[in-house]
Amino acid sequence: MTETRKPLIAGNWKMNLNHLEAIALVQKLAFSLNRDQLEAVETVVLPPFVDIRSVQTLVDGDKLTIGFGAQDLSAHPSGAYTGEIAGSMLAKLGCSYVAVGHSERRQYHEEGDDLVAAKVRQALNNGISPILCVGEALDVREAGNHISHSVSQLIAAVDGLTEEELAKVVVAYEPVWAIGTGRTASAEDAQEVIGALRAALAEKFGAVAERVRILYGGSVKSSNVAQIMGKPDIDGALVGGASLDAEEFAKIVRFPEHAGA
Numbered sequence: 315m316t317e318t319r320k321p322l323i324a325g326n327w328k329m330n331l332n333h334l335e336a337i338a339l340v341q342k343l344a345f346s347l348n349r350d351q352l353e354a355v356e357t358v359v360l361p362p363f364v365d366i367r368s369v370q371t372l373v374d375g376d377k378l379t380i381g382f383g384a385q386d387l388s389a390h391p392s393g394a395y396t397g398e399i400a401g402s403m404l405a406k407l408g409c410s411y412v413a414v415g416h417s418e419r420r421q422y423h424e425e426g427d428d429l430v431a432a433k434v435r436q437a438l439n440n441g442i443s444p445i446l447c448v449g450e451a452l453d454v455r456e457a458g459n460h461i462s463h464s465v466s467q468l469i470a471a472v473d474g475l476t477e478e479e480l481a482k483v484v485v486a487y488e489p490v491w492a493i494g495t496g497r498t499a500s501a502e503d504a505q506e507v508i509g510a511l512r513a514a515l516a517e518k519f520g521a522v523a524e525r526v527r528i529l530y531g532g533s534v535k536s537s538n539v540a541q542i543m544g545k546p547d548i549d550g551a552l553v554g555g556a557s558l559d560a561e562e563f564a565k566i567v568r569f570p571e572h573a574g575a
């Protein structure tokens with residue numbers, strides 16, 4: 315984390331919580347975090363599509379400084395794509411962020427680098443910051459190819475962007491073996507890959523790489539977030555399971571207060 319990049323903690327709810335449960339969770343979250351805490355750390359939730367309208371109504375009505383977004387979007391602008399959701403629809407709902415290329419989508423829906431790049435493009439075309447997820451599976455790490463694998467996923471997805479567009483992208487390094495397993499990458503391991511991702515962006519795009527926020531994701535909890543956030547290139551966290559508990563998620567957002575605890 316550096317002074318120049320504002321920390322971002324995003325909760326990826328995955329396929330959990332209906333719209334009523336979503337409202338309850340965001341209300342609890344707003345109650346657990348004061349203005350200063352929300353000012354210090356940008357706090358975002360990524361609910362399922364069907365919850366977003368309810369979250370938006372609550373956030374707008376109560377003027378909450380909690381951001382929200384979606385977990386995916388279509389690679390197409392509109393048209394005959396049954397079941398898909400367009401970036402323009404998410405923008406209209408006030409989404410600031412959308413996760414793209416999550417390993418669960420790559421794995422269960424066979425999303426490849428080209429599709430992920432098209433989704434990044436759609437997000438940016440609609441004024442939404444993509445949270446671009448990259449990261450290796452266990453066999454890739456064991457073969458020692460975790461850095462080249464993650465860098466190649468990153469570069470494939472941002473290849474045609476302008477510097478201005480790149481500055482709006484958030485990258486999330488999520489090693490697949492750390493997702494939902496309770497097995498967190500050590501802060502040093504996470505820094506190693508995230509530092510390499512930033513270096514690859516710097517090589518291709520120049521100084522703007524210093525403005526790109528790069529998050530870590532994979533079994534982040536209130537007990538390990540401060541250590542992870544202590545690393546120079548890590549600007550936040552993409553939180554899965556622990557984001558479903560408002561008190562625990564609020565504790566993660568309050569990491570600056572329990573640094574060193």
Ligand SMILES: O=C(CO)COP(=O)(O)O
Pocket residue numbers: 326416488492493494495496531532533534552553554555556
């Ligand atoms: O996939 C993740 C966030 O996108 C991480 O999930 P967990 O925090 O449950 O490991």
